[in-house]
Amino acid sequence: MNKVKCAPAEAEAAVSLPFSATAMDSRRAHAKSLFAVTLGNGLEIYDFAVYSFFSVIIGHLFFPTDSDSASLLLAVATFGVGFFMRPLGSLVLGHYADKHGRKAALTLIMALMALGVALVAFAPTYEQVGMLAPALLVCGRLLQGFSAGGEVGAATSWLMEAGGKSQRGVRVSWQMASQGGAALLGAAMGALLTHSLSHDALYSWGWRIPFIVGLAIMPVGIYIRRHLNETHTPSAVHAEGTPAARLWREHRRTMLLGILLVMKSTTTFYIIVYYMPAYMVHTLHMPEGTSYWISLMAATLTLVVPFFAGKLADRLPRRKPLLLGCGIGSLLLVWPIFASLHHGAPFALTIALISLDQILANITAVAFFLLILEAFPRPVRASGMALIYAIGVTLFGGFAQFNVTWLLNVTGDAMAPAWYLLLSAVVSLSALLAWREQPVLSDD
Structure with a gap:
């Protein structure tokens, strides 16, 4: 009797355990x-x-x-x-x-x-x-x-x-x-x-x-x-020419607007995360230890926020409205952030303003990647994404700290970084308004 009673349980275990192990192995492989x-x-x-x-x-x-x-x-x-x-x-x-x-x-x-x-x-x-x-x-x-x-x-x-x-x-x-x-x-x-x-x-x-x-x-x-x-097996690449030639022939407008879209996000990253400590110490004469809290906070938010931003983007049918809302919100925060630093507002207020801006920046970054990737067909997707990001970061991110330092020296205005970020925001928002969002395809 005991053998008969145990048999169904053993059979169930024999079926469920391998299935569970397979699912776990699949999750581990995906995480790797x-x-x-x-x-x-x-x-x-x-x-x-x-x-x-x-x-x-x-x-x-x-x-x-x-x-x-x-x-x-x-x-x-x-x-x-x-x-x-x-x-x-x-x-x-x-x-x-x-x-x-x-x-x-x-x-x-x-x-x-x-x-x-x-x-x-x-x-x-x-x-x-x-x-x-x-x-x-x-x-x-x-x-x-x-x-x-x-x-x-x-x-x-x-x-x-x-x-x-x-x-x-x-x-x-x-x-x-x-x-x-x-x-x-x-x-x-x-x-x-x-x-x-x-x-x-x-x-x-x-x-x-x-x-x-x-x-x-x-x-x-x-x-x-x-x-x-x-995830991509090339087929007709040779027949259609190189990816770069096809990008120039068929996607010039998308490439140009994409590069301009990078401007605000990359200048924000390099100025707020990396340049801000030097700006606070050398221009505003604030304590060095205090200044590094901003970079630490920004890096922490960049570690945590994107996962929630990704979930949000997956629930929305389009990327452009999300980018537009975050872009306008970030633009409105630029002046208050630097004004709070310049006029000696409570540091907690400055941290709160920058934290909100960084949350918007991370949501923008995830939506931006999706917008650009979905704008290109598979045969030229990696080339299009790589060129837009590399050119944008080189032109606007790589020179952001130099440009801001030059502006500070020339104008003597401690709010120069704010003016630079405002200009970047206006350029990127203008490019976004001109962007023609493509339908999101489930199989591409």
Whole structure:
């Protein structure tokens, strides 16, 4: 009797357990894929954070001059050269992703990125090899910029194409969340090493540790990327010409408007997250410790908000109204943010205003990626996304801090950053109003 009673339970267990294990394995594999695909973009932001943190040390070691300011300027300029390689990388690697598939491109991009980071991490100093030292550092930054140029197009295209339409926003949101997590990790790594190592240790080897940590993660990313499911199998690319030629022939207007759409979001990111501490200390003479709370808060929101933004975008039938509402809200916040800083309003009020602006900025970023990706057919999607993002970030993000600093020096007006962001907002909103939103296709 006992055997008869136990048989149904055993049979049920035999059926349910394998099913449960299979579902769990599928979820783990999906999580691994999302991690590997967004890892490249995260490592780019991580590298930005740690390079900025140790730029003074890098300036002394690779660009020794009689002036500390000149050494720092050369170190910052070396980081900036990576931006000039982004458009070229987007053109070459975006074409590769459309011609050979997303998986092949993502694997190649990660390998190139690893080589660039290795050149920075292990480059000998000026004292050891003379002018070869800055040359190797520049080569590393050029290679990093080249690989970063193709990363966003290939990665966001894979994220969009890896599942059904109902969860596109959630998948694409991983790309933005990776930036917030990477910025937090980079800042934490810099702060930890600065406070735990001596001055001599930092200059001798300590500054290399964050780059080596980032490099150590990359083989894992390369391995997982090599085993991704392919979401795009090229077919008629050769018959229709190269993706770049087709973009110029059929999507010129979309490309131009897309680049202008990038302006507000990228200037906000580089000014609020990275430039704000320097602005508060050097222009407004606020305590240095206070200023870094803004960058910390902005990075935390960029880690958390995109997932909710993705869910919101998935519930709405169109992207443009969401972008329009957030864009107008952000425009209205620009002046109050800088006025509160300039006139010494309670810091809690400033933090609240910037937090609200960053929430809107993250919602905008997710909706923007979806709008651009859905504007292009599969054969040119990675190229279109890569070129729009790389050119926009290079023109408007890469030069944002320089332009604002120049405006402050020329005008002497502490509100110059606000005027710059207002101009960026007006340009991007104008481009959005001119944008012709495409219908969202479930099978593309």
